[in-house]
Amino acid sequence: MGRTPLPPGAVVTPAVVVDAAVLGANLRAMADSAARRGMALRPHAKTHKSADIAHRQLAAGAAGISVATLGEAEAFADAGIGDIFIAYPVWADADRAARLRELATRIRLSVGTDSAAAVARLAATGAPIRVLVEVDCGLARSGVAPFPVHSYEPGRLAPAAADEAAALAAAATSLEAAGLPCPVRSGGSTPSAARSAGPADGGPVTELRPGVYAFNDAQQVVLGAATLDQVALAVQATVVSVPAADRFILDAGAKVLGPDRPAWMPGHGLLPGYPEAVITGLWEHHAVVTPGSGPRPQAGDQITVIPNHVCTVVNLVDWLYVAEGGAVTGRWPVTARGRNV
Amino acid sequence: MGRTPLPPGAVVTPAVVVDAAVLGANLRAMADSAARRGMALRPHAKTHKSADIAHRQLAAGAAGISVATLGEAEAFADAGIGDIFIAYPVWADADRAARLRELATRIRLSVGTDSAAAVARLAATGAPIRVLVEVDCGLARSGVAPFPVHSYEPGRLAPAAADEAAALAAAATSLEAAGLPCPVRSGGSTPSAARSAGPADGGPVTELRPGVYAFNDAQQVVLGAATLDQVALAVQATVVSVPAADRFILDAGAKVLGPDRPAWMPGHGLLPGYPEAVITGLWEHHAVVTPGSGPRPQAGDQITVIPNHVCTVVNLVDWLYVAEGGAVTGRWPVTARGRNV
Numbered sequence: 001m002g003r004t005p006l007p008p009g010a011v012v013t014p015a016v017v018v019d020a021a022v023l024g025a026n027l028r029a030m031a032d033s034a035a036r037r038g039m040a041l042r043p044h045a046k047t048h049k050s051a052d053i054a055h056r057q058l059a060a061g062a063a064g065i066s067v068a069t070l071g072e073a074e075a076f077a078d079a080g081i082g083d084i085f086i087a088y089p090v091w092a093d094a095d096r097a098a099r100l101r102e103l104a105t106r107i108r109l110s111v112g113t114d115s116a117a118a119v120a121r122l123a124a125t126g127a128p129i130r131v132l133v134e135v136d137c138g139l140a141r142s143g144v145a146p147f148p149v150h151s152y153e154p155g156r157l158a159p160a161a162a163d164e165a166a167a168l169a170a171a172a173t174s175l176e177a178a179g180l181p182c183p184v185r186s187g188g189s190t191p192s193a194a195r196s197a198g199p200a201d202g203g204p205v206t207e208l209r210p211g212v213y214a215f216n217d218a219q220q221v222v223l224g225a226a227t228l229d230q231v232a233l234a235v236q237a238t239v240v241s242v243p244a245a246d247r248f249i250l251d252a253g254a255k256v257l258g259p260d261r262p263a264w265m266p267g268h269g270l271l272p273g274y275p276e277a278v279i280t281g282l283w284e285h286h287a288v289v290t291p292g293s294g295p296r297p298q299a300g301d302q303i304t305v306i307p308n309h310v311c312t313v314v315n316l317v318d319w320l321y322v323a324e325g326g327a328v329t330g331r332w333p334v335t336a337r338g339r340n341v
Numbered sequence: 342m343g344r345t346p347l348p349p350g351a352v353v354t355p356a357v358v359v360d361a362a363v364l365g366a367n368l369r370a371m372a373d374s375a376a377r378r379g380m381a382l383r384p385h386a387k388t389h390k391s392a393d394i395a396h397r398q399l400a401a402g403a404a405g406i407s408v409a410t411l412g413e414a415e416a417f418a419d420a421g422i423g424d425i426f427i428a429y430p431v432w433a434d435a436d437r438a439a440r441l442r443e444l445a446t447r448i449r450l451s452v453g454t455d456s457a458a459a460v461a462r463l464a465a466t467g468a469p470i471r472v473l474v475e476v477d478c479g480l481a482r483s484g485v486a487p488f489p490v491h492s493y494e495p496g497r498l499a500p501a502a503a504d505e506a507a508a509l510a511a512a513a514t515s516l517e518a519a520g521l522p523c524p525v526r527s528g529g530s531t532p533s534a535a536r537s538a539g540p541a542d543g544g545p546v547t548e549l550r551p552g553v554y555a556f557n558d559a560q561q562v563v564l565g566a567a568t569l570d571q572v573a574l575a576v577q578a579t580v581v582s583v584p585a586a587d588r589f590i591l592d593a594g595a596k597v598l599g600p601d602r603p604a605w606m607p608g609h610g611l612l613p614g615y616p617e618a619v620i621t622g623l624w625e626h627h628a629v630v631t632p633g634s635g636p637r638p639q640a641g642d643q644i645t646v647i648p649n650h651v652c653t654v655v656n657l658v659d660w661l662y663v664a665e666g667g668a669v670t671g672r673w674p675v676t677a678r679g680r681n682v
Contacts, residue, residue: 011367012682046625058375091581092639095353114582117640141627142582142590168380202661240432241455241483248484251432255656256681259600284387284652285409285429285681286482299458301434315596316656319678337568338659340597340626341353 001025002229006236006325011328014252016313018332021201023053023214030193030213031061037198042066042085042186044211046309049336050320051079053214056262064108070096071339073265077107079335081143085110085186087209088141089134090114092121099214111182114143131185135171144171147280152191154223154264161195162294164188169204173315190216192227218270219262228272228306233320235305235313237287239297246290248297252305256311270306279305342366342571345667347577348524349643352669354579355593357654358662362392363503363573364555371534371554373404378539381401382466382523383527385552388540388652390677391661393422394555399407406451411437412680418448420676426451426527430483433462446679451525451636455484462594469587473525477513485512493532495564495605502536505529510545531557550670559611569647576610576646576654578628580638587631589638595647599653608656611647622648 003019011017034041038315040063045054054065054076064083068072073084090111092100102111104127113119114134121130136143165185172182188196188208197203215233216226224235237252255269259282261268266286268279277295287305297303307313314320315338320333344360349381352358374383377629384398385407395406395417399403405424408414414425431452433441444450454460455475458664462487477484505528529537529549538544553560556564556574578593595609602609609620609628617635637662638644649653655661656679660672 009435014681045493089582091454091579093353093579093641094350114584118582121641136584141622141624141629142584144584197429236523238432238434241430241459243455243477243483243485249430254600254653255679257597259653281482282484288482299456300434300462312600316679317681325592338596338657340355 003040003231003234003304004323005304005335006302006323006328007328009301011236011321013249014075014235014256014301015248015321016256016317016319017234017236018215018325019232019234020322020324020329022230024309026054026214026230026232027057029238030208030210031057033194034208035061036200037196037203038192038200039188039198039205040207042207042209044068044087044209045076045336048212048305048313048320049213049314049334049339051081051335052332054079056080061199061205062064065123066211067336069340070099070103071108073109074099075336075339076102077103081107083108085112085132085209087112087132087134089114089118091118091120092125097121099274100125100129104128107219113326128179132186133171133175135167152189152223155226157191157197157223160188160198161192164192165197167201167232172204178244183316185302191223194225196311206337214309215310217313219260219265220305220309221270221306222265228270231306233307233310233313235307237305239301239303242296242299245296247280247289248289249289250279250289250303250305251253251285252287255284256281256313257282257287257305258308258309258316260309263306265308269308271303272305272306274289342658344575345647345664346645347643347664347667347669348457349359351643351664352662354643355597356577356590356662357597357658358577358664358669359556359571359658359665359671360575360576361665363571367395367555367557367571368398368575370402371497371551372398374535375539375549376402378537378544379541380539380546381528382550383548384555385409385550386417386677387413388552388655389555389661390416390655390675390680391673392417392422392676393525393673395420395422398555404548405578407552408677410681411440412682413677414448414450415440415444416677416680417639418444421449424449426453426473426550428453428475429457431463432459433466436538438462439563440472442632443464446467447563447588453518473527474512476508482545493560493564493603498564498566500538502533502538505533506538506544506546513545519562526629531561532564533549535566553651553666559647560606561648562611562647563606569611572647574648574651574654577643578646580642580644583637583640588621588635589618589630589632590627591630591644591646592626593628595623596625597654597655598623598646598648598656599650601647601650601653606649610649612644613647614644618673
């Protein structure tokens, strides 16, 4: 299927545009895939930060959402989402203790943790909060033992899913041996989600928390976790300068495309209309594009860029423009943009 | 002088905090330095995006401000700033032509350009806009010949300022030979601004446009353009996890510290209270810190991080908290946050 192209001038650039048809197909496909394997789906909403999209995920069958911060949880609760997991080792200082107590009165709230000290603080709030133990992903970040973030490398998709299954099964066995029930075994980033082993396959993973799958991005395409036609979100940009034959300049810089460029990515984004072109340089408000031997646009042309990592793109803008059938039909607010606290 | 430390709990973390005394000293020092050399000062406001700070810059003697986008110019004009240069090759499509016309009725407006086609579009708006020709900085971005952005490398400060003087003098000679007056010769990024050659020294640079100097950041410290005591902006963070002896985890990730890490920077920010510690990993909401042989904080401790590149930090938040004498006394809105269009 794929995104329907927009005519020139459909939006004022730079603009972040979501193709509603591709988004809908992505939401249905992941929901169906999780259901077939007997797993609950709790999408990570830090990717889209949008209440409109969270409600679409629930309508497609999600059991609730995941978020990264208490502030994101509050924003989504205010927008009517009733079951939220804060997938982060929240430290309940005085401010957060009061806010957790308030939030737990109005939604079903779960929180991540990786230390007895943090659990004691959560318990001291007196709030009815469900706690999930964070299992280290092998990345030496926070958490207590291996999980699938290291699927973000080429060739790591299948081994990461196997590592996840082994780590969650081992952690659950340990907890149950200590008399602690472990009914929720949650994992599954977008690259590894299709390979996570759920109950229908005799696997330990009861819940998936992918985020990026709603939109996909250039990283997922290069990792082989999505095709270009499955990318729902793109940045529309204008060529503002063609200063030399070996380059042209777009008005989409790091402040809209986001900064992420792992060493295994070919540039700072993909240009589907200019498949030989590479974004070789990225400044705050300029992308420098090397056209290669392919066609070159003229100053004033609007072109489409697929960003490398969509989570950081959405956090930079206040609105997602919605495209349906090649026309911009509305816009959705980025409900939880910047809610770091 | 330096920032006055904040007591634990002064802000809910992660928070971006500006020390008002250090900010004031930075604004006065640059204004005095420009005036001594006979140069106008037109600070780049993309660094702070704050009307409160822009008004302080004008009060300290700035002639006007620079911005990166038309949307930033509109936001600052709405906040009462009357003389603005958009330091970017604006392409006047239909939307922007109308907005440029409107904006030029209420402020003194200047725009950058690097092509005859873009100038023709600006002229067709009919608006009384002053045009400055962008001279290429030697970075092969936009622009027409060398300017001081390449001062952002260790050891490049003096040569970058010399390159800038030569390039601006040559460009002005060319324009004047063609019968075009060139009264404004504008340059001077923060690292090179102290070395730009102005009229009082027989140099060609009539105007300085530094941005970062208002706050400074870890990059300026490593480049030798500022001391730690001249850094006005810091991120307050909380230790949320100490999962192992070789690391601790902060709640300040790339969504508040910003993503920038040039290869010549030692990590993803500096920790003045833990001078042997290095931020070795940065995720969206986690900083992974290696303490080295120095002290290690406990979970729940609040610590101070100096971000690598302050311009991208400010663009991620809605508020700058204001500290005076070791207490948080207020907050300023990030007036032009996200105004990319």
